[in-house]
Amino acid sequence: MLSLDLSFYNWELVTNYLLKGFIFSVQLTIIATVGGIAFGTILALMKLSGKALLQYPATFYINTMRSIPLVMVILWFFLIIPMLIGRPIGADLSAIITFIAFQAAFFAEIVRAGIQSVPLGQTYAAEALGMTYGQNMRLIILPQAFRNMIPVFMTQVIILFQDTSLVYAIGAYDLLKGFEIAGKNYGRPIETYALAAITYFVICFSLSRLARRIQAKVAIIR
Amino acid sequence: MALDFGIFCKNTLDGGVVDHCFSSILGLAGNSDPSYLDWLISAWGWTLLVSGLGLAIAIVLGILMGALRTLPDTKVVYQWLLWFSTCWVELFRNIPIIVQVFLWYYVIPAFIPPLKAVPSFWLVSMALGFFTSARIAEQVRAGIGSIPSGQRAAATALGLTTLQTYRYVILPIALRIVIPPLTSESMNLIKNSSVAFAVSVPELTLFAMQAQEETSHGIEVYLAVTALYALSAFFVNWVMTVIEKRSRIPGVVSMSPDAKLAH
Numbered sequence: 481m482l483s484l485d486l487s488f489y490n491w492e493l494v495t496n497y498l499l500k501g502f503i504f505s506v507q508l509t510i511i512a513t514v515g516g517i518a519f520g521t522i523l524a525l526m527k528l529s530g531k532a533l534l535q536y537p538a539t540f541y542i543n544t545m546r547s548i549p550l551v552m553v554i555l556w557f558f559l560i561i562p563m564l565i566g567r568p569i570g571a572d573l574s575a576i577i578t579f580i581a582f583q584a585a586f587f588a589e590i591v592r593a594g595i596q597s598v599p600l601g602q603t604y605a606a607e608a609l610g611m612t613y614g615q616n617m618r619l620i621i622l623p624q625a626f627r628n629m630i631p632v633f634m635t636q637v638i639i640l641f642q643d644t645s646l647v648y649a650i651g652a653y654d655l656l657k658g659f660e661i662a663g664k665n666y667g668r669p670i671e672t673y674a675l676a677a678i679t680y681f682v683i684c685f686s687l688s689r690l691a692r693r694i695q696a697k698v699a700i701i702r
Numbered sequence: 703m704a705l706d707f708g709i710f711c712k713n714t715l716d717g718g719v720v721d722h723c724f725s726s727i728l729g730l731a732g733n734s735d736p737s738y739l740d741w742l743i744s745a746w747g748w749t750l751l752v753s754g755l756g757l758a759i760a761i762v763l764g765i766l767m768g769a770l771r772t773l774p775d776t777k778v779v780y781q782w783l784l785w786f787s788t789c790w791v792e793l794f795r796n797i798p799i800i801v802q803v804f805l806w807y808y809v810i811p812a813f814i815p816p817l818k819a820v821p822s823f824w825l826v827s828m829a830l831g832f833f834t835s836a837r838i839a840e841q842v843r844a845g846i847g848s849i850p851s852g853q854r855a856a857a858t859a860l861g862l863t864t865l866q867t868y869r870y871v872i873l874p875i876a877l878r879i880v881i882p883p884l885t886s887e888s889m890n891l892i893k894n895s896s897v898a899f900a901v902s903v904p905e906l907t908l909f910a911m912q913a914q915e916e917t918s919h920g921i922e923v924y925l926a927v928t929a930l931y932a933l934s935a936f937f938v939n940w941v942m943t944v945i946e947k948r949s950r951i952p953g954v955v956s957m958s959p960d961a962k963l964a965h
Contacts, residue, residue: 547889547893547931547932547935548893548928548931548932549892549893549894549895549896549907549931550893550896551896551897551899551907552896552907552910552924552927552928552931555907555910555911555914555924556924556928559914559920559921559924560921638796642796642797642798642799643798645798645800645801646798646800646897648800648900649899649900649907649911656798656800656801669808670808670809670812673801673804673805673808673809674805674809676801676804677797677801677802677804677805677809680796680797680798680801681793681796681797684795684796684797685792685796688792688795688796
């Protein structure tokens with residue numbers, strides 16, 4: 481019969497195994513979010529530019545990234561980057577680059593939808609006031625678009641945090657890896673995987689609750 | 703750097719060129735030693751098998767849970783079912799898929815011993831199915847929510863029971879509405895099936911990792927695997943488009959604003 485032994489679950493486990501992984505997972509989430517939004521906004525603007533030279537590469541990039549499994553994208557980057565720069569890079573750095581590039585495709589679609597949710601009259605009004613494209617985007621469209629995007633955007637960040645566990649494929653030390661190594665060292669894989677599930681659940685569930693609360697607050701009433 | 707796809711005609715044991723390179727695709731004479739192409743095709747088969755099983759589980763459970771989440775809270779039983787389905791969705795939506803795969807592989811068989819005898823691809827299908835069911839349930843719930851409330855009221859007025867209301871009035875419309883989001887969830891499921899590598903199901907991603915290491919022709923191997931994933935996703939997309947067209951009710955395009963105006 482099964483008996484769960486959680487005696488190993490103490491502060492030492494957290495400091496020795498989990499903290500490092502947790503910090504990397506959070507780091508990866510934050511960097512990929514910030515980098516993904518920056519790169520994604522550029523992609524979205526390219527896609528909406530109406531100029532073939534900008535539009536098609538952006539669309540191709542977004543569609544390609546969205547149709548490949550994330551695990552394969554992680555493997556691709558881990559294989560290709562060392563070939564391009566001529567020297568091996570660590571799994572951690574490779575994971576960070578991959579996630580920025582991958583998330584950018586998803587954030588691009590969110591930003592595009594956000595920009596399109598701003599009524600066209602806003603653009604016309606800005607043009608009538610003599611604003612340039614840059615001023616229009618920076619002062620009129622994007623501030624409203626970003627506000628409209630916040631709900632979808634927060635959902636995407638939660639998904640992103642969950643997805644960071646896939647760096648398992650290249651052996652980067654994230655939260656899941658921390659649990660796995662602890663499980664191997666204590667000889668208790670069942671308990672550590674159960675704890676990993678509970679930990680991820682608590683984090684993601686709290687985040688989604690928080691997202692719902694923020695969502696109610698920031699909605700623009702028209 | 704030139705691509706060398708000849709690697710797929712080499713056998714997996716000593717790297718010699720095999721006699722019948724495309725035998726596995728054309729179904730002709732088999733090779734005495736399997737080539738990388740044979741291995742690739744069988745890996746694709748595993749991906750399709752795991753995804754197919756997972757999709758079946760996900761659609762059945764997803765529709766059920768999505769429908770339960772929209773029950774009226776008039777009876778105690780319904781309140782329990784509402785609570786249960788809400789917990790279901792929150793639970794399976796907030797744990798990363800790879801962690802769920804480990805749960806099914808290590809943790810759940812420890813509690814339910816008969817599962818220890820179940821092959822690992824089944825466990826991965828269960829994990830994928832349950833994970834995706836939570837997402838489909840949300841789509842179904844949204845689909846049901848978009849149906850004008852007059853439909854439900856009319857069904858009640860006709861004396862239909864709750865079960866009959868769902869069976870004959872709500873679900874036939876809601877399921878047609880959710881086909882497009884269901885398509886993208888199905889494609890996501892195929893992509894997510896790549897996590898099966900973590901418990902050594904010999905599917906495409908595991909093939910990619912192992913063949914890349916053995917042959918050091920990573921680019922060719924990854925290109926082939928990526929193309930097969932894309933092909934599988936396009937196939938699902940096409941099937942769903944056909945289903946959407948076939949199931950369309952003449953005259954009822956959708957429960958669009960026009961239809962709502964009639965109320």
